[in-house]
Ligand SMILES: Nc1ncnc2c1ncn2[C@@H]1O[C@H](COP(=O)(O)OP(=O)(O)O)[C@@H](O)[C@H]1O
Ligand SMILES: [Mg+2]
């Protein structure tokens with residue numbers, strides 16, 4: 001051993017040994033509903049009896065704790081740290097440590113924070129661990145693709161040509177890297193023009209269906225009882241009722 | 249104690265390094281602990297000893313050489329170089345947050361010269377396995 005070694009990557013497989021599937025909820029653009037989908041999906045799966053983890057990987061702009069209404073609290077320390085359980089979902093977020101402080105991170109620092117949390121978080125036994133990805137296919141996406149060989153992606157998009165163009169780039173990269181896809185989900189459907197469904201067909205990926213714009217969603221943020229009554233929750237629960245779809 | 253998870257990672261890295269080098273026995277692990285993470289040297293040695301039992305038999309007799317590595321920051325805005333003593337990290341929950349994730353220094357520390365949170369941590373961030381000492385299969 002001639003060079004010094006970063007030990008953290010060697011612990012990751014063990015920390016995730018009890019996790020069935022690992023699904024990154026991604027999408028090329030910001031603001032298209034990745035965090036809403038990831039968090040609501042986690043809640044719907046947990047409500048249906050699955051053991052679910054939710055890991056917010058948008059370190060500079062974490063949101064899942066806002067959607068699910070979870071307060072900041074330092075995780076319990078034992079052999080590593082335990083995720084915070086909220087509404088049956090095992091959650092980990094940098095917001096639990098940073099509170100409301102801004103966390104400005106460059107690429108290398110993002111990778112370091114990710115490695116640290118992967119090496120110390122004890123996820124325990126889960127059917128699925130959902131990763132809420134930051135927008136785009138930058139540092140964090142490439143890191144999880146490299147570090148987590150079992151990773152699958154679920155892409156969120158909508159019918160805007162700006163988004164379609166960018167999701168197409170994401171689909172071709174993920175195909176090139178052989179990352180399995182759970183499917184493509186259309187969020188905030190404005191017109192039922194089939195644009196997202198045909199993009200899915202073009203790449204031979206499952207189209208997971210549309211979620212409408214839900215005018216009541218904003219008021220339901222952070223309130224679990226209201227959240228369960230939203231169209232977003234209802235549609236996702238219906239979509240996931242047979243279980244999380246297998247990848248193609 | 250989240251140090252145990254990091255100690256376990258060091259052991260796993262050592263086993264892999266021993267495999268790569270064809271070592272039959274690991275005598276010593278040389279480990280550096282970055283000052284920024286505020287993990288005590290004694291506590292980390294204790295953690296290493298604690299996780300040793302469950303590891304590869306080649307490691308069972310290993311001793312540890314743990315040393316602290318000072319922090320070096322460099323500001324990306326004004327290029328000023330500074331150290332741990334030049335910033336206050338312990339205000340509020342900053343110290344504990346950084347103990348778990350050293351990158352949270354970007355949330356709680358500022359360049360003492362220009363006030364920027366945009367800096368590099370050049371050294372002394374976290375745990376590194378510096379070196380292994382051991383013997384090959386034929387020794
Ligand atoms: N189906 C929907 N109906 C109504 N509002 C939505 C819907 N999906 C997302 N939003 C809102 O859109 C905004 C962006 O969502 P978010 O999940 O943060 O996007 P991303 O994580 O992709 O950046 C938020 O204000 C969220 O509440
Ligand atoms: Mg988001």
Ligand SMILES: [Zn+2]
Nearest residue numbers: 323326359362
């Ligand atoms: Zn400066």
